[in-house]
Amino acid sequence: MKFAIQVNEGPYQHQATDSAYQFTKAALESGHEVMRVFFYHDGVNNGTKLTTPPQDDRNIVNRWSELAKKYDLDMVVCVAAAQRRGIVDEGEMQRNGKDAENIADNFRISGLGQLVEAGIQSERLVVFGD
Amino acid sequence: MSEQIKKFMYLNRRAPYGTIYAWESLEVVLIGAAFDQDVSLAFLDDGVYQLVKGQDTAEVDMKNFSPTYQALGDYDVTKLFVEKESLEERGLTLDDLMPLTYEDEDDDWAEKDSIKVVSRAELADIMEEQDVMFSF
Incomplete structure (x- = not known):
């Protein structure tokens, strides 16, 4: 099965992001394809490398x-949602005149078209959130 | 841009203000319109408030984005299903909603209503037909 995953909630505040991770991991370990994970709404906060949880908690x-x-x-982190919430990569930093970037490894910032495309190209789009 | 046409439904379940879900859902709809899919929107639960006419957000300092729904017809987003029971449970009728229309290119550009009130059971059937459901 070719999955696409949408994550709509922020980390720690809401279990949706944990469920999305567990689902994605299980799908990949079972040999399924996950063609994209798209982070939207507060879900974009999954992609900041400045996160520092307590050591006895999951990172x-x-x-x-x-x-x-x-x-x-x-x-993929949605650019429009990321701009509102201060998730910034090198390109966004320069484009918007900021003095810092905070995107975590292996995340990239791109447009909502990537979400729609994921809906078209996957066999199942699975949405995690309220 | 896309190799096949799928039936896309955007489920709008939340009030327009209070959380950002409604506005960011609309942003996906507007971007998604460029992909030429078979798009419809459903409004249910507090989501029916998104279409209420006469929204005034000045006192709460929020952007009133309700005029954007009027532009959906220009984006070829012409199927807006509103759940009858959700309206009734909130004391609303079709007359409380913005009149949203589109020009039907297959019918000599006649102006037609985009909003269609459907029962909960009918909406369930329409959902059953979809390929992709975005839930906001």
């Missing part, structure tokens, strides 16, 4: 980065 951001590295997973 949600690093967990995504490692999963993406292992499976060459395409993880």
Whole structure:
């Protein structure tokens, strides 16, 4: 099965992001394809490398980065949602005149077209959120 | 841009203000319109408030984005299903909603209503036909 995943909620605040991770990991380990994970709404906060959870808790951001590295997973953060919430990569930093970037490893910032395209190209789009 | 046409439905379940879901849903609809898919929108639960006419957000300092719904027809987004029971449960009728229309190119550009009130059971059947559901 060719899946696409949409994550609509932020890390720690909401379990949706944990469920999305567990689902994505299980799908990949079972030999399914996950063609894209798209982060929208507060879900974009999954992609900031400035996250510093307590040491005895899961590190949600690093967990995504490692999963993406292992499976060459395409993880896309919505640019419009990211701009509102201060998720910035090198290009966005320069474009918007900011003095810092904070995008975590293996995430990339792109447009909503990537979400619609994921809906078209996947066999199942699975949405995690309220 | 796309190799096949799928039936896309955007489910709008939340009030227009209070959370950003409604506005960011509309942003996906507008971008998605460029992909030439078979798009429809459904409004249910508090989502029916998104279409209420006469929205005034000045006192709460929020952007009133309700005029954007009027532009959907120009984006060829012409199927807006509003759930009858959700309206009734909130004391609303079709007359409380913005009149949204589109020009039907297959019918000599006649102006037609985009909003169609359907029952909960009818909406369930319409959902059943979809290929992709975005839930906001």
